[in-house]
Amino acid sequence: MMHYQWPYALAALLLACGLWMLLPHPGRTRVKLGVGLTVAGLGLLTLLVHFGLLLRFQAGLGEQAPQLYVEWSPGLARGEAWVFDGIFLALAGITVGSAIAAVTLRSPVYCAIWFALTLLGTGGLLLYEGAQFLGVATVVVYAGAILVTFLFVLMLAQPQGDSYYDRLSWEALLSAVAGAVMVGTLTMTMASALDAPGKAIGEKATSPQVAKERRERILGTEHVARLGGQLFSTHLISVEVAGTLLLVALVGAVAMLAGENPAVEGVDPGRNGKTFGAAGRMSQGGVRG
Amino acid sequence: MGEIQLLYNYLVVGALLFGIGLVGFLTRRNMIVMFLAAEMMLQGVSLSLVAWGRFHDDWGGQVLVILILTVAACEAGLALALILLLFQRSGKLDIAFWQTIREDNQPKFIDQELPDETRDKPHWPQLTPAGIEPPGKGQELDHRIHV
Numbered sequence A: 001m002m003h004y005q006w007p008y009a010l011a012a013l014l015l016a017c018g019l020w021m022l023l024p025h026p027g028r029t030r031v032k033l034g035v036g037l038t039v040a041g042l043g044l045l046t047l048l049v050h051f052g053l054l055l056r057f058q059a060g061l062g063e064q065a066p067q068l069y070v071e072w073s074p075g076l077a078r079g080e081a082w083v084f085d086g087i088f089l090a091l092a093g094i095t096v097g098s099a100i101a102a103v104t105l106r107s108p109v110y111c112a113i114w115f116a117l118t119l120l121g122t123g124g125l126l127l128y129e130g131a132q133f134l135g136v137a138t139v140v141v142y143a144g145a146i147l148v149t150f151l152f153v154l155m156l157a158q159p160q161g162d163s164y165y166d167r168l169s170w171e172a173l174l175s176a177v178a179g180a181v182m183v184g185t186l187t188m189t190m191a192s193a194l195d196a197p198g199k200a201i202g203e204k205a206t207s208p209q210v211a212k213e214r215r216e217r218i219l220g221t222e223h224v225a226r227l228g229g230q231l232f233s234t235h236l237i238s239v240e241v242a243g244t245l246l247l248v249a250l251v252g253a254v255a256m257l258a259g260e261n262p263a264v265e266g267v268d269p270g271r272n273g274k275t276f277g278a279a280g281r282m283s284q285g286g287v288r289g
Numbered sequence B: 001m002g003e004i005q006l007l008y009n010y011l012v013v014g015a016l017l018f019g020i021g022l023v024g025f026l027t028r029r030n031m032i033v034m035f036l037a038a039e040m041m042l043q044g045v046s047l048s049l050v051a052w053g054r055f056h057d058d059w060g061g062q063v064l065v066i067l068i069l070t071v072a073a074c075e076a077g078l079a080l081a082l083i084l085l086l087f088q089r090s091g092k093l094d095i096a097f098w099q100t101i102r103e104d105n106q107p108k109f110i111d112q113e114l115p116d117e118t119r120d121k122p123h124w125p126q127l128t129p130a131g132i133e134p135p136g137k138g139q140e141l142d143h144r145i146h147v
Helices: A006-022 A031-049 A056-060 A078-104 A108-129 A132-157 A172-194 A208-216 A223-233 A236-258 A277-288 B003-027 B031-055 B060-090 B095-101
Strands: none
Touching (some): A078 A108, A078 B003, A108 A132, B003 B031
């Protein structure tokens, strides 16, 4: 039976149309239609990918090759695995849905908040995968530090009211088509690679020996200790270089802003007497009284 | 869910995040939202790396994601400093304002239709006036700085 590829293209096309409709355009946007098309595309993609609607190996190897299934816990029956599948689907749905919202909303503060939800979803997905340290680090560093810095900058640089450049998007159709082509191509390639898992993936990666090793190494206990051991033994130079990079970035950021900020220099703001932003408004408001 | 299915699902979610971030970066004109989309692309790549690391029982995937985290933090600090500088010079967060730094043979992008900044009339509840009149002018109660 030939492996059909048009359903993946259809899902990508639905996603492209939905995303194009949701992106900001001048005038009234068709939000309901855009959301409906995006949900339809994502639902079709879920059916194809998660439930393996067209993959031959899903149906062929389900019962005959039980060693392909890694047991979540020693006593868990296969019938109860739908709970874990449901958790993955919920996390993935939250992540992708809030990613679409973060990219298509008009107010940048709302985009930042939906991006925070995307980061929480990504942290949950990383926890689901067994990367405990990375799940927590994503939430702490990204949502706790980087996003808060974003919100600070938005607070300092936010114009009054909706600005025209937040409600325009350039080349929305081409970008949506490019994104859909990329996602569709990747999904189709993965599907055709998994269609014959013996050749493409290799039986070594799914043998029970490797599954046992996986349970002892990367999925074993003391995850953070093992990760730290790897970081500081095999990847020590990378860690030191990353620390130096952080120092350079800190020095660079301070050097960039210290020379420009008129409050630091103590001179009149601006080179020709005119400034923009909060400092300018305050000074101009003070002049007019 | 078997290991192959887990890998496949995570790769597709990573690809979706990367694709949505790509569309957002190419499309939006607000510098901060563009940067958010770039960070979203990094999240998609992180998911793919961790999935491959688990599949091959290799710590390298997670180590690379830690380094990505570090680089993203540096990039966020420097990019936001740069955005603040650009805002101080131009007064807006629009990236189209700086289009003169493109190559010379590119056509100049002019906004064809600029939507006027209409705001919905705010619906404030009508309460019976009681007590002392609040301080401030009357029209300040109708105008609220929109976040």
